[in-house]
Amino acid sequence: MNLDDLPPPEVKWSGRFVRALTRGKWEYASRANDINAVVILAEYEGKVILIDQPRVALGCRCVELPAGLVGDHDPHATPEITAIHELEEETGFTAEYVERLGDFYASPGMLSESFTLVRAQGVRKIGEGGGDESEDINVHLVARADIPNFVEQKRAEGFGVDVKLLIFMNF
Numbered sequence: 001m002n003l004d005d006l007p008p009p010e011v012k013w014s015g016r017f018v019r020a021l022t023r024g025k026w027e028y029a030s031r032a033n034d035i036n037a038v039v040i041l042a043e044y045e046g047k048v049i050l051i052d053q054p055r056v057a058l059g060c061r062c063v064e065l066p067a068g069l070v071g072d073h074d075p076h077a078t079p080e081i082t083a084i085h086e087l088e089e090e091t092g093f094t095a096e097y098v099e100r101l102g103d104f105y106a107s108p109g110m111l112s113e114s115f116t117l118v119r120a121q122g123v124r125k126i127g128e129g130g131g132d133e134s135e136d137i138n139v140h141l142v143a144r145a146d147i148p149n150f151v152e153q154k155r156a157e158g159f160g161v162d163v164k165l166l167i168f169m170n171f
Helices: 079-091 144-156 163-168
Strands: 010-014 018-023 026-031 036-041 047-055 060-064 067-070 097-105 114-121 138-143
Touching (some): 067 079
Antiparallel strands (some): 018 026, 036 067, 097 114
């Protein structure tokens, strides 16, 4: 398949955050308004900062790395600024700075959504976290070596697991 031979994408419907598109015979979804995400890899005192929160699309709570949308409130936001804001809001930790590790696609067969993975540096605790008034976030500090067991325990409790946690699973 030559992508240049396909017709331009056609938006079938668009909501506040998601839109459905077709391009030739292909169907896929994207973030509305070309908004992307940032995912934060942060460690504190030798433990990875993980969260869990309810995810409507899954119908259960999901274990994840902290993350947020870049530009959903401020069109001039950067992944770095958004990462620090989301880390503080979701987890109660902040960072002196963040380092970009690259841009990635979680499910490229059906989603055009991308995320920038960043590593937080100089992490320190400043509050409780838990998210804003519309969120219900629990924070977990887990040693890297314990993450596979933590994930399996959460699965046994009925939690979903974000694909990005594969980086800790020792496969």
